[in-house]
Amino acid sequence: xxxxxxxxxxxxxxxxxxxxxxxxxxxxxxxxxxxxxxxxxxxxxxxxxxxxxxxxxxxxxxxxxxxxxxxxxxxxxxxxxxxxxxxxxxxxxxxx
Amino acid sequence: xxxxxxxxxxxxxxxxxxxxxxxxxxxxxxxxxxxxxxxxxxxxxxxxxxxxxxxxxxxxxxxxxxxxxxxxxxxxxxxxxxxxxxxxxxxxxxxxxxxxxxxxxxxxxxxxxxxxxxxxxxxxxxxxxxxxxxxxxxxxxxxxxx
Numbered sequence: 074x075x076x077x078x079x080x081x082x083x084x085x086x087x088x089x090x091x092x093x094x095x096x097x098x099x100x101x102x103x104x105x106x107x108x109x110x111x112x113x114x115x116x117x118x119x120x121x122x123x124x125x126x127x128x129x130x131x132x133x134x135x136x137x138x139x140x141x142x143x144x145x146x147x148x149x150x151x152x153x154x155x156x157x158x159x160x161x162x163x164x165x166x167x168x169x
Numbered sequence: 170x171x172x173x174x175x176x177x178x179x180x181x182x183x184x185x186x187x188x189x190x191x192x193x194x195x196x197x198x199x200x201x202x203x204x205x206x207x208x209x210x211x212x213x214x215x216x217x218x219x220x221x222x223x224x225x226x227x228x229x230x231x232x233x234x235x236x237x238x239x240x241x242x243x244x245x246x247x248x249x250x251x252x253x254x255x256x257x258x259x260x261x262x263x264x265x266x267x268x269x270x271x272x273x274x275x276x277x278x279x280x281x282x283x284x285x286x287x288x289x290x291x292x293x294x295x296x297x298x299x300x301x302x303x304x305x306x307x308x309x310x311x312x313x314x315x
Binding site for chain 1: 223224227261262291
């Protein structure tokens with residue numbers, strides 16, 4: 074099975090998405106899941122190939138209707154419980 | 170080992186009555202370092218206005234930044250702690266007491282330094298400790314030993 078690709082998105086691709094990316098990488102590692110996580114920005118994220126997009130709630134409004142992959146709106150990038158729940162539910166769905 | 174953030178780019182107890190002042194305060198360090206033009210400071214403030222205060226990533230912590238642009242002369246990072254916490258409009262994570270400010274020349278650059286700083290900052294309780302640091306040296310030690 075191809076490795077799962079998760080894209081984290083923020084306004085500019087070089088800031089908060091990095092934090093979210095590290096958060097998700099940590100969660101994947103802690104749960105023994107092998108996946109690639111990379112950063113994108115809200116302007117170009119829809120053209121980047123991935124299996125899911127994790128994005129802040131405010132920004133998600135801009136893309137969710139046009140995205141062809143699941144979009145997970147995160148209220149608080151740093152809330153481990155929230156991010157963990159969303160990441161794991163996506164992985165589980167994907168693996169079924 | 171090189172300092173994670175240059176000491177000149179760190180300031181403790183900045184007086185910032187509003188979030189714009191907080192962003193300017195952090196931005197001014199980068200300006201003085203010759204890493205940005207004043208335009209970048211305006212861009213960071215415009216970013217908060219346009220995209221909302223999602224930059225308040227964790228309780229008490231805001232990441233001020235804008236898109237890579239000609240207003241960035243070179244990659245750099247600055248960090249300030251505020252004398253008095255300030256609200257950015259993010260219900261969950263306000264008020265802010267620590268502002269990390271970054272400028273990137275392009276999206277890919279300077280990832281490793283930023284990553285190391287981000288990892289330190291994300292440690293449990295780190296923001297509170299940083300907010301209470303009494304000196305730039307003390308703050309730097311916290312980050313580097315995380």
